[in-house]
Structure formats: C-alpha cells, structure tokens
Amino acid sequence: MDVNHKPLVLDNDRLFKADPSELAISRELYAEVANLPIISPHGHTDPSWFAGNECFQNATELLIIPDHYVFRMLYSQGVALESLGIPRVDGGEVETDYRKIWHIFADHYYLFHGTPSRIWMDFVFSEVFGFEVEFSPQTADFYYDTINAKLVTDAFRPRALLERFNIELLATTEGATDDLQHHAKLQGTGYEKTVITTFRPDDVTDPDRWNFAKNIDLLASQTGEDVTQWHGYLNALRARREFFRAHGATATDHGHPTALTADLSAIECQKLLTEVLSGNATGSQRELFRAQMLTEMAGMSLEDGMVMQIHPGSRRNHNQKVFEKFGLDKGCDIPGRTNFVEDLQPLLAKFGAESQLKIILFTLDESAYARELAPLAGHYPCLKLGPAWWFHDSPEGMLRYRHNVTETAGFYNTVGFNDDTRAFLSIPSRHDVARRIDCRFLAQLVAEKRLSLDVAHQLAYDLSYRLAKEAYQLAK
Amino acid sequence: MDVNHKPLVLDNDRLFKADPSELAISRELYAEVANLPIISPHGHTDPSWFAGNECFQNATELLIIPDHYVFRMLYSQGVALESLGIPRVDGGEVETDYRKIWHIFADHYYLFHGTPSRIWMDFVFSEVFGFEVEFSPQTADFYYDTINAKLVTDAFRPRALLERFNIELLATTEGATDDLQHHAKLQGTGYEKTVITTFRPDDVTDPDRWNFAKNIDLLASQTGEDVTQWHGYLNALRARREFFRAHGATATDHGHPTALTADLSAIECQKLLTEVLSGNATGSQRELFRAQMLTEMAGMSLEDGMVMQIHPGSRRNHNQKVFEKFGLDKGCDIPGRTNFVEDLQPLLAKFGAESQLKIILFTLDESAYARELAPLAGHYPCLKLGPAWWFHDSPEGMLRYRHNVTETAGFYNTVGFNDDTRAFLSIPSRHDVARRIDCRFLAQLVAEKRLSLDVAHQLAYDLSYRLAKEAYQLAK
Amino acid sequence: MDVNHKPLVLDNDRLFKADPSELAISRELYAEVANLPIISPHGHTDPSWFAGNECFQNATELLIIPDHYVFRMLYSQGVALESLGIPRVDGGEVETDYRKIWHIFADHYYLFHGTPSRIWMDFVFSEVFGFEVEFSPQTADFYYDTINAKLVTDAFRPRALLERFNIELLATTEGATDDLQHHAKLQGTGYEKTVITTFRPDDVTDPDRWNFAKNIDLLASQTGEDVTQWHGYLNALRARREFFRAHGATATDHGHPTALTADLSAIECQKLLTEVLSGNATGSQRELFRAQMLTEMAGMSLEDGMVMQIHPGSRRNHNQKVFEKFGLDKGCDIPGRTNFVEDLQPLLAKFGAESQLKIILFTLDESAYARELAPLAGHYPCLKLGPAWWFHDSPEGMLRYRHNVTETAGFYNTVGFNDDTRAFLSIPSRHDVARRIDCRFLAQLVAEKRLSLDVAHQLAYDLSYRLAKEAYQLAK
The missing domain is CATH 3.20.20.140 (Metal-dependent hydrolases)
Structure with a gap:
C-alpha cells in the first residue's frame, strides 16, 4: 500500500x-x-x-445499486442515476461498467462525512471485508478487486x-x-x-x-x-x-x-x-x-x-x-x-x-x-x-x-x-x-x-x- | 432490613x-x-x-389513586384501572384492597425508569418519608406500613x-x-x-x-x-x-x-x-x-x-x-x-x-x-x-x-x-x-x-x- | 473608570x-x-x-434605531417604541434625544442575557470600539461619548x-x-x-x-x-x-x-x-x-x-x-x-x-x-x-x-x-x-x-x- x-x-x-x-x-x-x-x-x-x-458477485451490484441512501446523495450533487447503473423502467441504457461506477462512488465518498451511510459503509469495509486503509479514489481499485475476490468465497x-x-x-x-x-x-x-x-x-x-x-x-x-x-x-x-x-x-x-x-x-x-x-x-x-x-x-x-x-x-x-x-x-x-x-x-x-x-x-x-x-x-x-x-x-x-x-x-x-x-x-x-x-x-x-x-x-x-x-x- | x-x-x-x-x-x-x-x-x-x-389516611389513596401520571403508565402495560382502585363513574366495583394495589404499583415500579414520576416518587420516599432502602416488591409492605403510620401523625x-x-x-x-x-x-x-x-x-x-x-x-x-x-x-x-x-x-x-x-x-x-x-x-x-x-x-x-x-x-x-x-x-x-x-x-x-x-x-x-x-x-x-x-x-x-x-x-x-x-x-x-x-x-x-x-x-x-x-x- | x-x-x-x-x-x-x-x-x-x-454620526442612530432585534425586546417589556425614537409613519413625534434613548437601552441591557443580540453587541463594544469595561447604566455616558467620537474618525x-x-x-x-x-x-x-x-x-x-x-x-x-x-x-x-x-x-x-x-x-x-x-x-x-x-x-x-x-x-x-x-x-x-x-x-x-x-x-x-x-x-x-x-x-x-x-x-x-x-x-x-x-x-x-x-x-x-x-x- x-x-x-x-x-x-x-x-x-x-x-x-x-x-x-x-x-x-x-x-x-x-x-x-x-x-x-x-x-x-x-x-x-x-x-x-x-x-x-449463492455467492454475491460484485461490489457495485451489492453495495451501491440497491442502496438508495447512497445514490440519493450522489444524485443530489448532480450525478445522474444512469451513470450509477440504476436500472430504468423502460430498460433503456444505463452504465454497465461496474468498476467505473465504483470509481464515481469513491470520488464522491467525501459527501458522506457526518452521515450514517458513512458509518455503515466504513464498518462493512473494516469489519466485514477487513480493509485497513481508508476508502478513497486512490484505493478504489484495490477495494473493488478485493471485495469481488472475497464475495465469491x-x-x-x-x-x-x-x-x-x-x-x-x-x-x-x-x-x-x-x-x-x-x-x-x-x-x-x-x-x-x-x-x-x-x-x-x-x-x-x-x-x-x-x-x-x-x-x-x-x-x-x-x-x-x-x-x-x-x-x-x-x-x-x-x-x-x-x-x-x-x-x-x-x-x-x-x-x-x-x-x-x-x-x-x-x-x-x-x-x-x-x-x-x-x-x-x-x-x-x-x-x-x-x-x-x-x-x-x-x-x-x-x-x-x-x-x-x-x-x-x-x-x-x-x-x-x-x-x-x-x-x-x-x-x-x-x-x-x-x-x-x-x-x-x-x-x-x-x-x-x-x-x-x-x-x-x-x-x-x-x-x-x-x-x-x-x-x-x-x-x-x-x-x-x-x-x-x-x-x-x-x-x-x-x-x-x-x-x-x-x-x-x-x-x-x-x-x-x-x-x-x-x-x-x-x-x-x-x-x-x-x-x-x-x-x-x-x-x-x-x-x-x-x-x-x-x-x-x-x-x-x-x-x-x-x-x-x-x-x-x-x-x- | x-x-x-x-x-x-x-x-x-x-x-x-x-x-x-x-x-x-x-x-x-x-x-x-x-x-x-x-x-x-x-x-x-x-x-x-x-x-x-385532617390527616391523610393511606399511601395508596394519597399517592396512587389520584395520580394519573402513575396509573396511566401501569394501564399502558395492561394493568386494568379497576385493579388500581380508580373509581368508576357508575359506582361499579373496583379493587378496594389498598395494600394489594400498593403491591401492583411496586411490581411495576421498574416501568418508571427514566421518567419524572420516578424522580418525584423517590424524592417523596426519601425526603418526605425518610426511607433509606429502595422501593421494590420486596420492600412494598415495609413502605406501605411505614407511610400509613406516618400519615396519621x-x-x-x-x-x-x-x-x-x-x-x-x-x-x-x-x-x-x-x-x-x-x-x-x-x-x-x-x-x-x-x-x-x-x-x-x-x-x-x-x-x-x-x-x-x-x-x-x-x-x-x-x-x-x-x-x-x-x-x-x-x-x-x-x-x-x-x-x-x-x-x-x-x-x-x-x-x-x-x-x-x-x-x-x-x-x-x-x-x-x-x-x-x-x-x-x-x-x-x-x-x-x-x-x-x-x-x-x-x-x-x-x-x-x-x-x-x-x-x-x-x-x-x-x-x-x-x-x-x-x-x-x-x-x-x-x-x-x-x-x-x-x-x-x-x-x-x-x-x-x-x-x-x-x-x-x-x-x-x-x-x-x-x-x-x-x-x-x-x-x-x-x-x-x-x-x-x-x-x-x-x-x-x-x-x-x-x-x-x-x-x-x-x-x-x-x-x-x-x-x-x-x-x-x-x-x-x-x-x-x-x-x-x-x-x-x-x-x-x-x-x-x-x-x-x-x-x-x-x-x-x-x-x-x-x-x-x-x-x-x-x-x- | x-x-x-x-x-x-x-x-x-x-x-x-x-x-x-x-x-x-x-x-x-x-x-x-x-x-x-x-x-x-x-x-x-x-x-x-x-x-x-460618509461617517456614521451617532451611537443610537447606528446601533439601536435600525435594529429590530434590539427594540423588540425592549418593547416586549413595556418600553414604548416612540421613546426609542422609532420613526412613525405619520411623522408624528417620537423621542429625539439620542442620549436619553441610549440610557433606556443601557437600563434594559440585562434583558439580553442569553440572547445573540448580547453576543453581537458585546463584540461590537469590545472588538470594534475597544471598550474594556462592561456596558451598563453607569457606563452608558462613557460609551455614548466614546462611540460618537470614534464614529466621526x-x-x-x-x-x-x-x-x-x-x-x-x-x-x-x-x-x-x-x-x-x-x-x-x-x-x-x-x-x-x-x-x-x-x-x-x-x-x-x-x-x-x-x-x-x-x-x-x-x-x-x-x-x-x-x-x-x-x-x-x-x-x-x-x-x-x-x-x-x-x-x-x-x-x-x-x-x-x-x-x-x-x-x-x-x-x-x-x-x-x-x-x-x-x-x-x-x-x-x-x-x-x-x-x-x-x-x-x-x-x-x-x-x-x-x-x-x-x-x-x-x-x-x-x-x-x-x-x-x-x-x-x-x-x-x-x-x-x-x-x-x-x-x-x-x-x-x-x-x-x-x-x-x-x-x-x-x-x-x-x-x-x-x-x-x-x-x-x-x-x-x-x-x-x-x-x-x-x-x-x-x-x-x-x-x-x-x-x-x-x-x-x-x-x-x-x-x-x-x-x-x-x-x-x-x-x-x-x-x-x-x-x-x-x-x-x-x-x-x-x-x-x-x-x-x-x-x-x-x-x-x-x-x-x-x-x-x-x-x-x-x-x-
């Protein structure tokens, strides 16, 4: 690291x-x-x-896309829901590159200072996945790959x-x-x-x-x-x-x-x-x-x-x-x-x-x-x-x-x-x-x-x- | 004691x-x-x-029956008002055994943790009546008898x-x-x-x-x-x-x-x-x-x-x-x-x-x-x-x-x-x-x-x- | 002093x-x-x-008459707005002796304990005008004269x-x-x-x-x-x-x-x-x-x-x-x-x-x-x-x-x-x-x-x- x-x-x-x-x-x-x-x-x-x-498959699919506490905050700051892979009712196109979505999340993680989402997420990272470095744009790939690797065990x-x-x-x-x-x-x-x-x-x-x-x-x-x-x-x-x-x-x-x-x-x-x-x-x-x-x-x-x-x-x-x-x-x-x-x-x-x-x-x-x-x-x-x-x-x-x-x-x-x-x-x-x-x-x-x-x-x-x-x- | x-x-x-x-x-x-x-x-x-x-006569009559702060809490936990001696408008039967009512109160005194009723009541017990042991189901009779004895002085x-x-x-x-x-x-x-x-x-x-x-x-x-x-x-x-x-x-x-x-x-x-x-x-x-x-x-x-x-x-x-x-x-x-x-x-x-x-x-x-x-x-x-x-x-x-x-x-x-x-x-x-x-x-x-x-x-x-x-x- | x-x-x-x-x-x-x-x-x-x-001219005119936070409190305690020099819509008579108004304010300054007006005013007195004694009925004239003298510099x-x-x-x-x-x-x-x-x-x-x-x-x-x-x-x-x-x-x-x-x-x-x-x-x-x-x-x-x-x-x-x-x-x-x-x-x-x-x-x-x-x-x-x-x-x-x-x-x-x-x-x-x-x-x-x-x-x-x-x- x-x-x-x-x-x-x-x-x-x-x-x-x-x-x-x-x-x-x-x-x-x-x-x-x-x-x-x-x-x-x-x-x-x-x-x-x-x-x-069955095993969960992917960090983004598990931790971001279903969590409206998370994506509402990003949306409030101008991030389009499409870019976060939120599925559209009409089946229209949304972002499917989960790593890219993960990076958007990392880039905006500072928005959660002082919110319970941050408390919950840091706990998941530390206690559930065992991370010892803070989640940030710099550690986003390390996090993404580590989580995905663990999920399939x-x-x-x-x-x-x-x-x-x-x-x-x-x-x-x-x-x-x-x-x-x-x-x-x-x-x-x-x-x-x-x-x-x-x-x-x-x-x-x-x-x-x-x-x-x-x-x-x-x-x-x-x-x-x-x-x-x-x-x-x-x-x-x-x-x-x-x-x-x-x-x-x-x-x-x-x-x-x-x-x-x-x-x-x-x-x-x-x-x-x-x-x-x-x-x-x-x-x-x-x-x-x-x-x-x-x-x-x-x-x-x-x-x-x-x-x-x-x-x-x-x-x-x-x-x-x-x-x-x-x-x-x-x-x-x-x-x-x-x-x-x-x-x-x-x-x-x-x-x-x-x-x-x-x-x-x-x-x-x-x-x-x-x-x-x-x-x-x-x-x-x-x-x-x-x-x-x-x-x-x-x-x-x-x-x-x-x-x-x-x-x-x-x-x-x-x-x-x-x-x-x-x-x-x-x-x-x-x-x-x-x-x-x-x-x-x-x-x-x-x-x-x-x-x-x-x-x-x-x-x-x-x-x-x-x-x-x-x-x-x-x-x- | x-x-x-x-x-x-x-x-x-x-x-x-x-x-x-x-x-x-x-x-x-x-x-x-x-x-x-x-x-x-x-x-x-x-x-x-x-x-x-005139002297007050009885602990239950003085401290429980008239105090709606007290009996509403017991009622909220399923204690019938009749069993607490609360008089009925139609004069119908209610509990008249004041010692028994006092025991019901003692059995439910734990419900008042964190409420002002508990603060007031403990003060009355300690400062007005001079009790040195806590009120509880075990001390209820001692309390009842002591209070009644003092009231008539x-x-x-x-x-x-x-x-x-x-x-x-x-x-x-x-x-x-x-x-x-x-x-x-x-x-x-x-x-x-x-x-x-x-x-x-x-x-x-x-x-x-x-x-x-x-x-x-x-x-x-x-x-x-x-x-x-x-x-x-x-x-x-x-x-x-x-x-x-x-x-x-x-x-x-x-x-x-x-x-x-x-x-x-x-x-x-x-x-x-x-x-x-x-x-x-x-x-x-x-x-x-x-x-x-x-x-x-x-x-x-x-x-x-x-x-x-x-x-x-x-x-x-x-x-x-x-x-x-x-x-x-x-x-x-x-x-x-x-x-x-x-x-x-x-x-x-x-x-x-x-x-x-x-x-x-x-x-x-x-x-x-x-x-x-x-x-x-x-x-x-x-x-x-x-x-x-x-x-x-x-x-x-x-x-x-x-x-x-x-x-x-x-x-x-x-x-x-x-x-x-x-x-x-x-x-x-x-x-x-x-x-x-x-x-x-x-x-x-x-x-x-x-x-x-x-x-x-x-x-x-x-x-x-x-x-x-x-x-x-x-x-x- | x-x-x-x-x-x-x-x-x-x-x-x-x-x-x-x-x-x-x-x-x-x-x-x-x-x-x-x-x-x-x-x-x-x-x-x-x-x-x-242009220079401000007068302590009362600058600090009291325009500040509805201040005069509402005095009014709430029975002080007439006329006596504080608040101008009337019809041009009718109101107090014009600014020193007298300043004294009314000083006499009622205790009303502001615990209010932000007091915090703001004490800061103005201390930091803007450099006062080292507290504002009070006794120091009101000293304050009034000092402020007026400074304002025209x-x-x-x-x-x-x-x-x-x-x-x-x-x-x-x-x-x-x-x-x-x-x-x-x-x-x-x-x-x-x-x-x-x-x-x-x-x-x-x-x-x-x-x-x-x-x-x-x-x-x-x-x-x-x-x-x-x-x-x-x-x-x-x-x-x-x-x-x-x-x-x-x-x-x-x-x-x-x-x-x-x-x-x-x-x-x-x-x-x-x-x-x-x-x-x-x-x-x-x-x-x-x-x-x-x-x-x-x-x-x-x-x-x-x-x-x-x-x-x-x-x-x-x-x-x-x-x-x-x-x-x-x-x-x-x-x-x-x-x-x-x-x-x-x-x-x-x-x-x-x-x-x-x-x-x-x-x-x-x-x-x-x-x-x-x-x-x-x-x-x-x-x-x-x-x-x-x-x-x-x-x-x-x-x-x-x-x-x-x-x-x-x-x-x-x-x-x-x-x-x-x-x-x-x-x-x-x-x-x-x-x-x-x-x-x-x-x-x-x-x-x-x-x-x-x-x-x-x-x-x-x-x-x-x-x-x-x-x-x-x-x-x-």
Whole structure:
C-alpha cells in the first residue's frame, strides 16, 4: 500500500460521548451487549439470498445499486442515476461498467462525512471485508478487486454471513400475494426459524399502489374468495395472513402516507370497496379505504395474534421524473407531517383498550415524539413505539428519539431496534450503532444520577435484545 | 432490613451535567436557591386539605389513586384501572384492597425508569418519608406500613407539610361557580395568604364541558344576572372574578383545546351565546364561542388586573372507553399541534400592545417554542411564557424549553416554575427538579462563556423565586 | 473608570463546549478559520454607506434605531417604541434625544442575557470600539461619548470598516425597481466587486406588498414592456434581472409567507395576472400568483444562472397596531409553520432534476429541518440548504441546524453562513459566532470518533468560507 493511504480505523469509543465519566460508563454498558445475537424483526433483505445461498458477485451490484441512501446523495450533487447503473423502467441504457461506477462512488465518498451511510459503509469495509486503509479514489481499485475476490468465497455466502453476523432472527417483508417460495425452500434447512417473512398487504389494501386491480385479482384467485364482496375480501386477507404465519410471520407491516384510520359500517365498507375496485374512487375515497383497512387489520391482529406495524408519513415518489424513469424506492420518498392523535382515534376508540393487541408505531415526523407518540404509547395498552426510523435511523436521530420519548413513555413501551434495511452487509453495523447510542444515552442518565448503574445494565440488555424478541413475539 | 435491599440514594448532584466544570458551577448556583421558599402559583391540590387540616389516611389513596401520571403508565402495560382502585363513574366495583394495589404499583415500579414520576416518587420516599432502602416488591409492605403510620401523625397534617415544605404560596384552581368554602374557611387562620384560589371559568365558557347548561344556570343564580343576554353573561363572569379575587385569586386559567381567539361584534356575540345556550350550536360555533371568550377574559383582565393563563393543546379524553367508565382526568388527554400565531391574532390585535395586561402562554406542542412562542413573547408586551408543562414538566422537557426559548425571548419574558400538580407531597420535588435544571442550564452558559457567573447567580434566584412572584402579582 | 465597573471580557473559548477534549479540538479548528475573509452573500446593509463613504454620526442612530432585534425586546417589556425614537409613519413625534434613548437601552441591557443580540453587541463594544469595561447604566455616558467620537474618525468610515472587518464580499438586497444608483457609484472605486446587489422582486411579484400597483407601473416604465400581458410582464422581470446582474448580482431572493409554488398554463397565468392587476384578486388568487412567480423565477434562474433564495414562513406585521404606526420591519414578524414537501412539489416537478439550477431554501420552522429540508436537499440536485436564519441565527439555532440536517443532507448540500443583517458593525461578530459553532459541532464529531481531525479541518474551512463562495457563484 502507498504510504499516503490513511488507515481505516473504527475507534472502540466511536459514538460515545467524550466526557470521561460518561465514556467510562458507555464502555462498560456496551461491553456486555456488543456481542449479543442480532434480532432483526423488520427489514427488506431478499429471501432468495438465504434460500439459494449463492455467492454475491460484485461490489457495485451489492453495495451501491440497491442502496438508495447512497445514490440519493450522489444524485443530489448532480450525478445522474444512469451513470450509477440504476436500472430504468423502460430498460433503456444505463452504465454497465461496474468498476467505473465504483470509481464515481469513491470520488464522491467525501459527501458522506457526518452521515450514517458513512458509518455503515466504513464498518462493512473494516469489519466485514477487513480493509485497513481508508476508502478513497486512490484505493478504489484495490477495494473493488478485493471485495469481488472475497464475495465469491464460501465465507461470504449469505448463510455463512448470517452465522458470522450472529443473526438470531431476520424478518424479510413480502407483499400479500407473494408465493413465499424462498421461505418455503428454507423449511428443513435449519434456517427456517432464522429467516422469516412479514405480511405487508399494502398492494391489496392501498388503491393507490401500482397494479392494485391486478393484485386484487391475484388475491381472489389465490384464495378462492369473492373479493368484490366486503366479507369475501376480508376473508381473502385472513387466508393470506394464515399463509404467512405458516411461513414464520409474526407481524404485519403497513406503509400508508398518513396514519388515518376509520371505523365504518359494513354497508359503507361494501360501497367503498365497490368504488375502489371500479377504479373510479376519488382521492379521499381511496384514503378512506386505506383508513378503514388499518382498522380491519388491527381487528384481524386481535384475532390471529400478529403484531401490527404502522409506518406512516412518507410522501412516496416525490420526484416524479425519477419515479417515471426509475420506478419505486429510488431515494425520492420525502417525509411529511403526521397527525397521530386525530388520525388514530377511530382505531383506538375500537381497539385501544385491548392489551392483547400489539401495534407498533413508527414516524418520520420527530415533532410527534414528545407531543403525540410518547403520550399515546404511555397510555394505550395496545400501542408501542418503534425505533427511530429511516432518515432518523442515525446517531442523532436515535438520541433525539430517546431524549424525547423516554420521560413520557418509559423504556418499556418501546420495542428495541429495527434495521429496516435491504443492505444485508450493513446489518451488524446498524445494530452496533443502535447499541452504542442506547448505551451512551443510558450512560448519561447514570452519570447524571438519574438511573443506577445496575438498572442501566439491565436496560442495555433489554434495548439491545430482549425487547425486540418480546415485542415481535419471537420464541427463543 | 434484608441485606439484598438496595439503598435509596438521592445523589446531591442529580440532574446536573457530569462534565466537571459545569458540575462545579451547577452546584454553586443550586446551593443558593435550594432552600428558597416555594412559590406554587398554579396547581390542583385540594383546598379542603388545608382548610380542614385532617390527616391523610393511606399511601395508596394519597399517592396512587389520584395520580394519573402513575396509573396511566401501569394501564399502558395492561394493568386494568379497576385493579388500581380508580373509581368508576357508575359506582361499579373496583379493587378496594389498598395494600394489594400498593403491591401492583411496586411490581411495576421498574416501568418508571427514566421518567419524572420516578424522580418525584423517590424524592417523596426519601425526603418526605425518610426511607433509606429502595422501593421494590420486596420492600412494598415495609413502605406501605411505614407511610400509613406516618400519615396519621401531626407532622404529616397538610398545614404542617406546608410549613415543612417551605411553601410561601400555593394557588389551587376552582371552577367559576365554586363556592370557595374551603378558601373562606382559611380566612383568619394565618393560611389565607398561603393558600389562594385561581379562577378557572372553562365550565361556563366552554360549551363542550360536561354539564355546561347546568353550570350556566348556577352562574345565573349566583350572580342574579340574566345570562341569556350577552351583557348579563359577561357581568356574571365579572362578578365571579371579583368573588375569586376576594378569596385571594390573582390569576385566571383557561384550558381550551386550541389557542383560537376571536373578536366579534356584540350582535354576533349575542347570537352565538343564544345558539350555545340552546344546546344546538355546531362544533365550529362552540369553538368560536370559546375563542371569543378568551378575548373577553383578556379584556376583563385588563379591567381588574388578574393575570390570564392560557393552556391550549390537550385533546381531552382521547380514550373514549376510559372516559365513559372512569370520567375526566384519567391520563387519557393527549396533546396535539397548536397554532399560536394565527389563533391568537384576534386577541393580540385588540390587546397585544397593552403592557398592563399579562397573559401567560403554555404549550404541549414544543415545536412552537422557538418558532412561535419565543418570537411572540419576545415582542408583545402583554405576553409571557409559562414553564415547560405537563408531559414536558421533566428534566428533558425543561432543558428543551430553555434551549429553545431563551435566545429569542430572553429570561425575563418567562415566569418561573409551575408545578401544576394535584400530588401535594411531590411539590418540593418538582420545584427541586426545576431549580436543578435551571441551574444546570445557567451553568452551561457560564462554562461556555456565554454568561458571567454573577449574572447566573442573579438569574438562578429570579428563575427559582422572584419571577413567579412578579408574574403572578404576589405580594411578599 | 470607577473600580466598580466590571471588565468587558470576550473569552477566547466562548461558545465552545466546556468538555476539555472537545474544547481543545474546537480551539484548534477555530484558530485556522478565525481570520478567514468574510463572505456575506445575503444581507441588508445600506449601499449608500459604501457608495458615499460618509461617517456614521451617532451611537443610537447606528446601533439601536435600525435594529429590530434590539427594540423588540425592549418593547416586549413595556418600553414604548416612540421613546426609542422609532420613526412613525405619520411623522408624528417620537423621542429625539439620542442620549436619553441610549440610557433606556443601557437600563434594559440585562434583558439580553442569553440572547445573540448580547453576543453581537458585546463584540461590537469590545472588538470594534475597544471598550474594556462592561456596558451598563453607569457606563452608558462613557460609551455614548466614546462611540460618537470614534464614529466621526476616518477609521470608522464604511469603507475603512469593510477593510478592517476583512469583508471580501458583501451583498446588499434591493427591490426589482431600484435604480441601483449606489452600486453604480461604486463602479471604478475598487469596491464594485466587494459590494454587490441582490435581486429581490417581491414588490412586483407579491400582490400583497405595499404599493404593488405603483411598483408594477414603475416596472413597466423602466422596461418599456406591456406588463399587463403575461409575456411582457415576464420579459420586464428578465430585463430587471439583467440590470441587476450588471451591478454585480449573482442571486435573487424571495420572501414569501409560504413556500407554495405552482405550474399553471400560460392562459391561466394571464388570467391571474389580469385579476391581480385589477386589484380585485382574492387572497387565494394572490397566493397562487406568488406561487406561480416562484416557479417562473426558477425558470429564469435556469436561463440566466442566478442563484435563487427562498425564505418562506414569516407572518409579516403580526402586530397590526405597530405596523400601522411604525410600518414594516419593526420586529413584529412572527414565524409560522411551513410545508415544504407539498408546497415545493410543482416547482420541483418541473425543475427539480436540473443540476444547473441552484435554489437555496431557508426556514423559520425548525421542525422541517430533519423531516423535510434535509431529505429534500439530500435528494434534489437543484436544492441546497441555507443556514440557520433570523430567530435561529444564534448559537443554539445553529447547533440545532447542524444536528438536525447533517446526517441526511451531509455538509455539502449546505451553503455556509449568511448574516442577513442591516447592522453593519455586527457582521464580524455574526460570522465569528457561526465559525465558532461550526467548529464546536465538528469538534464534537471528532471527539466522538465520527470524523477524523484532518477532515474536520477541511470542513471548517469549507463551512467558514468556501461553500458560501461556491454556492453564490462568487469568483475569487
């Protein structure tokens, strides 16, 4: 290596507060949770990786092209998505020289200073691939070749990485009409309890989703129900939930633009369903349909025991030109304000007092943490708070979460960490960040005599491991 | 005591920042304000305690059943309110075994880690009752018996506690039609200037209040005014304000769902009153009535010199099932967004420039601190900012308040601390938390060379004692 | 000087965190940027000062009467604006005894503890005027006489101060129909590249502006365009933009109440223009006109390369009585909520993907930082984030900005500091505060092992100097 190359150092004290008294406590707490198994109850990795256990092939294909956290930053500075090899919806030409794309990434790596992407990526480079020099335009080829060489070895097969990462449980997320073939293939491999699915019905409950009508047709043919009738439509969903549970699912997930819920009569529901299936529903009818479906899903969770996750607040595909050219999930979903207090009331009026029901709320609107979410979760038996999410899945975001939520909701109305990622190799890093920040927060409370050290030890374990298992009903 | 029982230690440095330079300054500032008399100008203790001076009887009855901060947390984790002895509206059966309830509380005490309720409760246990072992399921009986034994001694009578807590002034809060018999009874006891009332007219100014029509009838009979006429209705309120002032009141309090104000013509007001009294007013007419009444109350404050407090933003009784079964104030009021800038404009257009008028604003929507409240209070002569309130009456809430408000409003557009509590025994603790956090904030400014130490000393005194007396017009 | 007078000390470590490890890094970073030239690309100083280079005359006239940060605080505590010499719109009598006003200011100087105004003013006193005793009622005359004596010396002429302050570039702001006579006068003086103008067309694009019709008439006569025709109106604006560019302008500035944008057809635009010019447009038509004009201005920026600044969110002239008596910019503009995500979409749908376009967004609604602004700027090629603005141009405001924005937008989607001030003498102090706070933030990242020290050095330079030049397209 060139002497000019800087070392890549992941300091043992990274993300802890520098104040010596807090630092010492952070270290002590972290030491005991650093190596706990990873519970990843909510994420977007590809189940075919674990079913097929084929080698990954290429650094660019694995680390850049699927990671919208990465390419949105380059795009924001004028780098065309085509030049990064992002596939076009129309199949039009994009860059295919993966080494060239890797160099563009290296040239712009300085943009990530101060961002969580940099933390995750440096961890992947150092801990997963063992690099000891910093990633830079000068070391880009060395990195590219080394990574590619390692990826095709057995040690880097998906299941080997599951073991190495000490992942006790990983939930993927599939649409309601998914055939779950990869999860089926996992049965009997010894990994069927490690990799499970999550039921995400948005494709058949949100009329604004792409191909909604077609999805509903598929739902009908899969279940044999008359989905044009409200009762049949609900039964079809019940059947799919059962199918998912048979493939390990313990939870559902709902990614609506708002948190609106409704509690309509069966007659109104039938009218709304008919309208929605006709394709002529207005915007507010479609929103009302989604609202009613959240309440229906809560009711089914009460029946079948699945944990319900509500992730509202993303204005999807805000950049229309990018959406038209490159499709969904291309880094152009932008958060907006979310009103939990009024929006959730219809659902909570019906099911709020049910302590058998578990609903986990996430937000992209941090102003709701102390104002709405902590008071709601600190009161309603059915509600729990999911961790800092998406743009707030970051050191500062996690600190704001704990500082804003804890005093009203306590620790035990929260559910541990979710990595929510499709970047498989970054999972250890993401959990490491969460554990470090939680230990840092606890260390502050201890140093300020707001918590005893022995309680902090217990909480560090709970936040790192136990609460996630409990909240998602994951047996050991 | 069993050797396994942990000591209950209230560290002298609790709530201060651990950094040694800031810690030393925090200690120095706090030392001078720790023992200042308590000014509690806004709260909800029961005046009959001080009028009758009877002993409290039972730990559970005193510390758990009336404290919605406490039982909402247990309820959020699936503990039924019935099992905690919370009385039902219909008089139906609830748990009456107070020792059993006390044990349920002890079993769930771990839920309060990191919450202000734990800070307050530990203070009550340690400083008020003198416990030296931590409260836990194992020590629950010892606690229960010890507390009950102490409560029936003279040293724990309400007036003795007033003295011991060094409470110079305590304001309770009564509805407009209250007969103030307890405050009347205090006259001549030497406590009539220590325990005063506050005029809270929501029951007769907010058509959405329970029993509004009946309250209005009572108002009419108490004052002999024709309350169906706008002029008579206002005069009735004037008369009640005078009655309250005769019982020591220096302030009014208004707990509307929003901060909306209005400035209608007398003809419009008469129409609205007629509509509201008919019971047929729409939701927006009722909201407009409340809005107009805030402006009227400001006008009367200008006439009679009473300080006006506006506490908007709570969506009361959000959990309908709990409300129906257990009634008001059962921990199911949830904050929502508040828009001060547009909502207050009609009132401010009329009275904003009056420096004789004093309006104290509180919020449950912290996003308004730096954006709306500090700019408003840093400009309008009539406006001052109340302290961090309710869910934000906590170490983190107070820190956010000072950090967000001070740069635009300064210190002298704030009014010191309010405990706002019905938990009498927690009052010293709540003021202690506020004094510690203010000293901590000032210590940070001193350590960062943003304030001189001598100014910080003056400010610590002002924030702990002087500003509250001045803002609420309380003579020495 | 009386021995009782306290020394005025600007501590070298002011605004840095007290923790020793962070403090040492803050010092090191700051040492390298403290003396960099000042780039002030957005402000409101009076260009006639630099064109005429006449001496300032009086402390009160220079430091109090024009500074709404100062007199709003005094007004909030009951000091009448008349008594501070603020000129009345009707020419009515106000205080003219400048020494007396200066004393009122001195008597109330304690109100500014903890505010940025105090930091700026103490810097002006210490560093610009060389005072060594603290400003107080006792030293007020000494201050007043000393300042007045210095102001009339050559060393305090505007151009001498430009040199002394090491101001490399200062942009003033002028309305679209301004004749730019002062900037014209600067041509050939050697200061024509130091003092440039900024194009602020609100007076002819916002129908709610005072004298809108008259301004439009002037625009027509200046350009010879038929401004009643949509095409002619746009061409008139194009001509004025060109005129401004000839006087050094590289940027435009738009101060709308909201961030609303629109993308209407030419026919709709013509209708709207006709309505607006008729004076009969409704409130929502006027808002739509402003919205359309933001999109038009973005389009012209793409044509002519001017950087576009959007400053939404101020509810101007909230205190109607002050506005009627004293006019615009009298400290009674109050921020409100701003919705960037929905409001900007029409503009972004049209131009968002243009990496040649540069739009700098500012906000008074900090809840939008992490929720909306960082995600938008971290995605759209045309968007950058302006610094903490107005009420948030303060140590705490800047810290909140960096903590909330950096993780999603990175550093390189921000544009360095703007002082945005009409208080010329405070410019060095304002940039000093920004540099100190940025160094403090970077030092925290370094101390917490989130950034390497050498990268922090580079970033300190970029944030203090380079990014502003680059963002505003200012050649060396």
